[in-house]
Amino acid sequence: MKKANYYFTLCLVLFTTIFSFMNMFQIVKVSTNVIQIVLNNLLPSLLPFMILISLCLSLGLFNLFSYFIQFIFSPLFHLTPHMSSLYFVSFFCGYPTNAKIIKESYQFGYINIHQLQHLLSIASFSSLSFIFVSLHLPIKISLMIYISHIIPSIIKAILHKETFQFLTFKDTIYELKNPHMSFVEAIKQSITTSLTAFIFILGYMLVFQFVGYSLQTVIHNDFLLSIIQGILEFSSGSIQLLQYHHFLVYPIVSLYLSFSGLSVLMQVDNILEGIPYSFPTYFKDRVIHGICSFLLCCLLQYIFFI
Numbered sequence: 001m002k003k004a005n006y007y008f009t010l011c012l013v014l015f016t017t018i019f020s021f022m023n024m025f026q027i028v029k030v031s032t033n034v035i036q037i038v039l040n041n042l043l044p045s046l047l048p049f050m051i052l053i054s055l056c057l058s059l060g061l062f063n064l065f066s067y068f069i070q071f072i073f074s075p076l077f078h079l080t081p082h083m084s085s086l087y088f089v090s091f092f093c094g095y096p097t098n099a100k101i102i103k104e105s106y107q108f109g110y111i112n113i114h115q116l117q118h119l120l121s122i123a124s125f126s127s128l129s130f131i132f133v134s135l136h137l138p139i140k141i142s143l144m145i146y147i148s149h150i151i152p153s154i155i156k157a158i159l160h161k162e163t164f165q166f167l168t169f170k171d172t173i174y175e176l177k178n179p180h181m182s183f184v185e186a187i188k189q190s191i192t193t194s195l196t197a198f199i200f201i202l203g204y205m206l207v208f209q210f211v212g213y214s215l216q217t218v219i220h221n222d223f224l225l226s227i228i229q230g231i232l233e234f235s236s237g238s239i240q241l242l243q244y245h246h247f248l249v250y251p252i253v254s255l256y257l258s259f260s261g262l263s264v265l266m267q268v269d270n271i272l273e274g275i276p277y278s279f280p281t282y283f284k285d286r287v288i289h290g291i292c293s294f295l296l297c298c299l300l301q302y303i304f305f306i
Helices: 002-022 024-059 061-077 081-093 097-107 113-122 128-134 139-159 169-177 183-217 222-232 234-241 249-259 261-271 279-305
Strands: none
Touching: 002 024, 002 183, 024 061, 024 081, 024 097, 024 183, 024 234, 061 081, 061 139, 061 169, 081 097, 081 113, 097 113, 097 183, 097 261, 113 139, 113 279, 128 139, 128 234, 139 249, 139 279, 183 222, 183 234, 183 261, 222 234, 222 249, 222 261, 234 249, 234 261, 249 279, 261 279
16 A cells, blocks of 8 residues: 555656646746645644644653543543543644654554554544634634534544553653653654654645646536545635535535545655554545534534524
8 A cells, every 4th residue: 555655646746747847837826825824824733733742752741641631531432541642632733743643652652553543543633723713714613613523533432442551650750750862852853853744744735736726627617626626635625615605515624624635644644654554444534534524514504504
């Protein structure tokens, strides 16, 4: 599967390069829009979380949070203390930050590969700032979309069964006294890996924006183009789709957030390079999550707004 993803990425880059030379002025405009989205929305909402959480993991501070959150999340979701804290943080940090901190937890030995795969399944959320600020929707609509987005994951997490042991305070203090690396090394690694992750984000957003733009030459229905754009890259697709007045607009946006789009899927796959996880399983989980969010949003919208 890794080889298939590599060839898929290679084809995207080749197509984008050829298309860019043939449509230079349009590509400059699209690139400007993507860079504005990254600078105005994604950079301030994701980068601080990436750096700080990575720093806490390296210095053992994350275990202190795990100690306190375990008493609620571990019995409820049948997760280990460390998995519980990762799941809780994922509600706020957004993707692909979730994949980055899950990978680092695996590398530090806090979770095994089975637990990593389960967390990828349930701990994949859009950032709160994108839903409640960037979409520019009334608060009740944003809340409906957010509920539709997170409830399927919470239900799956509750139904999951896995043995766990509570983290003792003694073990927590030991991790604090014996961090994985010094503060200087930790902050250098946190900043470096976070900036690398953002390069993946910007790169794939640009590529899939170019692909979406190129489809305008063969698809002349703007509504259909917006739907396809959301599948390719969820943020711009969601914003474009909200220009239309249709019963399915909000459910489709909810689907985009839960599926996360091909751009995010490829970002996550690159972030998890070298980790023996199953991409087909991850992809299937995202599709199921998206469909469940779509159906739930349809139901909520029908009950409360019609």
